[in-house]
Amino acid sequence: MIFKRYRSASLILLWLAPVCFLALFYFYPMVSILTLSLARSQGGLLTPFISALTSPITWRVLSFTFWQAILSTLLTLAVGLPGAYLISHYDFRGKGLLQALTGIPFLMPTLVVAAAFNALLGPNGWLNLGLKRGFGLTSPPIHFSNTLIAILIAHVFYNTTIIIRMVGDFWSHVDPRLGQAARMLGANRWQAIRRVTLPILTPAIAAAALLVFIFDFTSFGVILILGGPRFATLEVEIYYQTISLFNLPMAAVLAIIQLLCTLGLTIFYTRLIRRLSIPLALKSHQVTQRRLTSPRARLVAGTIIILLFALLILPLAALAIRSVIRLEPNRGEQTVMSPGFTLDFYRALFTNSSQSIFYASPSTAIAVSLGYALATTTLALLLGIPAALALARDDSSPVSHSLDAMLMLPLGTSAVTLGLGFIVALDKPPLDLRSSWLLVPLAHTLVAFPFVVRNLTPALRSIRPRIRQAAAVLGASPGSVFQHIDLPLIARSLLVAAAFAFTISLGEFGATSLIARPEYPTVPIAIYRLFSRPGDINYGQALALSTILMVVAGAGMLIIDRMRIGDVGEF
């Protein structure tokens, strides 16, 4: 009895900070804006619900939202799982670089991604340019933007790294002898995968796939810019109803539908994971990874690397090249382009030719972005670690299950609704944050925090409880159990979680654009400002700054990947 009471007291303490944070900066603003919106309905509370649910547009949008999210998630798994296999099973030169490069797309703002695909596949992209020149065509043969294909490819481009990192990281610690034993006992390759490897990996795959699905489900920028006017997700429709039509009751109902879908998904997921989680003896890299020695292994690895390169790295490279190559039609002969190397766009970035009060040099924008990212990572880890610990220690009580599901809600929330919620709710001292810079790291943390929890919980759950119990029996306090048992075992997952939090903050655009202070623009905001002005010098500068963001992001990823090879991550 005493032990039990002690357990629940410690659980409450663990939950205190995360729950307070969510209550104050998520639920309070959301409830405020939703009630205010619904109260504006002229025909009573039910009217907006009825008109939303009877409108064919709602159903069309809802089914498209699900349909494209399912397709995108499956495609992302199809690309990401081989990638996860590659990095978890083989050790080869350039692996760290490959991992860092495949992580860059995840943090690119949508405008940059659209520009990247345009540089590769657009009417004047490298591919069309080459085909036109090679075959003497007058019009571009490939039509990429404003198609469903564009949406799907962009989603794969964005989210593959989630699968590679979350599944690959877990997979790299699974004892290969389990599969080998199955083979020894007479199972064929397929049976060994189906009966041994897959069940072990399922929690990690499910966790990663769920995150990917939620991102695809609430996709906004990709649908708007690359998908074009014929496609709308719930998120796009909420934006349209809120901003263009100011039909707040309708927007509120759609936001509630989106939230319920997310909640349903996460409840389904937490149920699934409870049945599937298996405590494992996690193994070190040395045991699980091989060098690429056999020709067959080389062929497999080569194929996967080429696939990842083509899908994730080529568009970014196309953009980077466009930022140093001047490509304008030769005056007088429209179809011939004259490429030439130039650093003019980079030079222009560092001069405030317009004398604007809001001019921020790239170094200022990078410093602002790094500052916010650091604050976000700290906050997300401080909130995420206790929440993950609580979830891992108590996976049976209904309280724990509902809290688990609720943690994910911010990911499934429309940015414009939450942004307006901040304005409505956080408006009285001491919490008048409406014009404060603090809103930015707070909003970023709401998005990063679920990532931290999703990354840490599987790792914490797979620690065999007997190790903890042994430590406790030998006289270790709960604190020192965490310090000497849990922490070393989850150090790698912790780094992955921190990397996610950091990069999410670096690349976040949607929420930031609603709350950032104009004199402190983040890099994505600065890029957006440049894109929205006419003239080649502005477009070129936007590409140059995007390239800088890519390099900074890639360097950050590399450092994180390097760091963990040293002292931590040995099991």
Add this chain to the structure above:
Amino acid sequence: MKTKLVYLLVAITMFVSACSPAAGSPTSTSTAQRTLIVMTHDSFAASKSVISAFETANNIKLQFIASGDAGTALNKAILAKDNPFADVFYGVDNTFLSRALTESIFQPYNSPILTDIPAQYKQDPQNNALPVDWGDVCLNYDMQYFSNHNIAPPQNLEDLLKPEYKNMLVVENPATSSPGLAFLLATIGHFGTGKYLDYWRGLVANNVQVVNDWETAYYTNFSRWGGDRPIVVSYNSSPAFEVVGSKTPVSAPETAVITSDGSCFRQIEFVGILHGTKNLDLAEKWVDFMLSTTFQEDIPLQMYVFPVNPAAKLDATFQKFLAIPQNPAYVSPDDIAANRESWINAWTDTVLR
């Protein structure tokens, strides 16, 4: 026990840091200096020298809240109207004006400078919202394309229905884009509510392309920038900015504007003093300042739109390449507010389905 303490500390620091009013609070600078907070959209810009001139003259600090597009910024101001956190709102245009006036977020101010401003820009007789700048959304075309192909460029909206201009036009979606909505309003103003859909049916037959935002239309699809569409919905200022914003000095723009009667739609942006301001005297001074020639002459090169004050002088190069439509199409702010949704829905059904 140690970890628990840590968590408690974390919780406490979080609350303290969240509650500390230091950041963003107006009173943090010097002792007697007051702060005027101006709420606006993310396209707002002004020269440093102009802003500091105002700050020094009045011994105040200006703070700008400039996040979100024009619609988002206005929605924020409306939702905060019972407890406003700004003194002035700038950036509501004539397509959103009715929303601002219906929600009565502004208080009237009869600025003395208003007498200098031409009547065509004043859309609110009560002067809750005072005009600051204007810009026309018009069709732009790639001159090089038409000369290379020996085709005469189109002269007006009707021309776009002709077979020789098939596959040439790219427009923005009025549901998601401000120039897209403005161009739809131009066709409504020009052809009338009964006939504009017929016009759009004709454009669809001529294979008009629709994209969601100006950036995509201009930088991806417009032939000037490598696309395959030589006619695009943009602003009447775009050619001039092609010259000003060019990397290499060019003597003349490569694009031109169609300015025939009724082919453009004029967007006018307004400023207003928010109800509940505690700095009414400063707010009035700021509004006067925005209408004065100092600020008005700064507008074009910072915000790519034009001053309403006729006394403001335009940059010479700029003026040289500027085409101004004499009779843009007109739809009243009240009509826009009343029909925005049904017009956009009808357009969507006609053009996209």
